[in-house]
Amino acid sequence: TSYGFRTVGQGEKQPLVNEVFHKVADRYDLMNDLMSAGMHRLWKDAMVAWLNPPKRPGWRVLDVAGGTGDIAFRIVKASGHNAHATVLDINGSMLAVGRDRAGKNGLAAQVDFVEANAEELPFEDGTFDAYTIAFGIRNVPRIEVALAEAFRVLKVGGRFLCLEFSDVEMPLLDKAYEAWSFNAIPKIGKAVTGDGEPYSYLVESIAKFPNQQNFASMIERAGFGRVTFRNYSGGIAAAHSGWKL
Ligand code: SAM
Numbered sequence: 500t501s502y503g504f505r506t507v508g509q510g511e512k513q514p515l516v517n518e519v520f521h522k523v524a525d526r527y528d529l530m531n532d533l534m535s536a537g538m539h540r541l542w543k544d545a546m547v548a549w550l551n552p553p554k555r556p557g558w559r560v561l562d563v564a565g566g567t568g569d570i571a572f573r574i575v576k577a578s579g580h581n582a583h584a585t586v587l588d589i590n591g592s593m594l595a596v597g598r599d600r601a602g603k604n605g606l607a608a609q610v611d612f613v614e615a616n617a618e619e620l621p622f623e624d625g626t627f628d629a630y631t632i633a634f635g636i637r638n639v640p641r642i643e644v645a646l647a648e649a650f651r652v653l654k655v656g657g658r659f660l661c662l663e664f665s666d667v668e669m670p671l672l673d674k675a676y677e678a679w680s681f682n683a684i685p686k687i688g689k690a691v692t693g694d695g696e697p698y699s700y701l702v703e704s705i706a707k708f709p710n711q712q713n714f715a716s717m718i719e720r721a722g723f724g725r726v727t728f729r730n731y732s733g734g735i736a737a738a739h740s741g742w743k744l
Contacts, residue, residue: 515700516638517590520566523692524592527567533687542736543569543633546662549729549738550629552578561585561627561652563617563645564635568597568610570662574631575609585627587613587620617645622652629653633662637708638701646721653743659723665730665737666710672733680705711737 523530531539552558552574558581562571565586575582588594594612601610615621617632617639630649639645649659667673680702688698709717711728714737718726723741730737 510640512638512640513589519698519701520590521592522694523688524567524590524596526691527593527596528569530687530691531569533691534684538732538735539569539634542662542731542738543573545729545731546570546631546633546660546738547573547577549740550574550577550631550658550660552582552629554579554581556581558582558628559585559626560629560631561587561620561622563587563620563630563632563649564589564638565631565633566590566593566597566635568600568606570631570633571597571610572601572604572606574629575606580609582609584610585613586610587615587617589614589616618648620648620652624651625654626652627654627657629658629660631660631662634664636661636663637704642717643721646718646723650722650743655743657743659718659739659741659743661714661718661739662736663708663714663739664705665708665714665734668730668734672735676735711739714739 552560558578560574560582562584565571565588568586571584571586575584586594586597591614594614598612601607613621618641630653636642636645653659667676684702685695685698689695715726715728718739718741724744726739726741728737728739
């Protein structure tokens with residue numbers, strides 16, 4: 500790219516992503532607040548409000564790339580502590596922080612943690628009522644494979660909801676955001692973890708991720724119906740919704 504980052508090949512991607520999140524796991528929640536200036540909390544709240552989990556027991560959600568549990572915990576709380584959430588992540592260090600937080604928040608009974616790959620989910624077909632993934636799918640090397648797996652593990656009538664960085668639609672905000680992400684984010688990464696390079700890669704992965712329309716088409720190609728999206732903060736983030744009909 501014009502930013503001078505080395506191009507990361509498909510086979511190299513997952514090990515690099517794993518290294519990033521292994522390094523930052525302990526400081527991940529702090530990093531999120533610093534790097535998004537706290538905005539990730541609002542976007543996550545909005546996504547869970549859109550999901551609107553039912554307040555009845557027996558409803559199950561799979562939160563993929565769930566990291567330290569932010570989405571799963573919000574869903575369980577929004578369901579009036581009725582829902583059961585499975586947090587799945589490829590990175591044991593992130594899950595360890597999540598498990599710890601679940602305990603501290605009194606949510607351990609309703610949340611479990613599974614170390615696995617989004618491209619190969621260790622569940623039977625038709626297991627979950629909802630599948631969520633927040634700021635995770637752009638890290639997965641083969642997005643179409645992850646989407647096919649999402650479709651497979653959902654029940655008929657189940658909901659897919661994905662929150663991800665997206666294309667900023669206002670020209671001025673676009674420039675400001677670009678300057679922030681390509682300059683400030685790697686610097687914050689370096690200051691907090693001692694290494695800015697992996698964060699440069701993550702910023703680059705945001706720039707490469709398909710825009711709202713193209714990602715909606717990918718979700719449709721995986722089999723989902725009634726695919727729609729909502730922009731947050733002018734498109735800095737967007738949530739995509741689809742149904743297994
Ligand atoms: N969902 C959490 C949140 O919103 O705070 C965590 C998002 S974090 C930016 C991305 C997560 O994706 C990391 O925890 C990382 O380990 C996980 N991840 C990356 N590749 C993955 C894969 N192939 N399968 C499952 N999780 C993956």
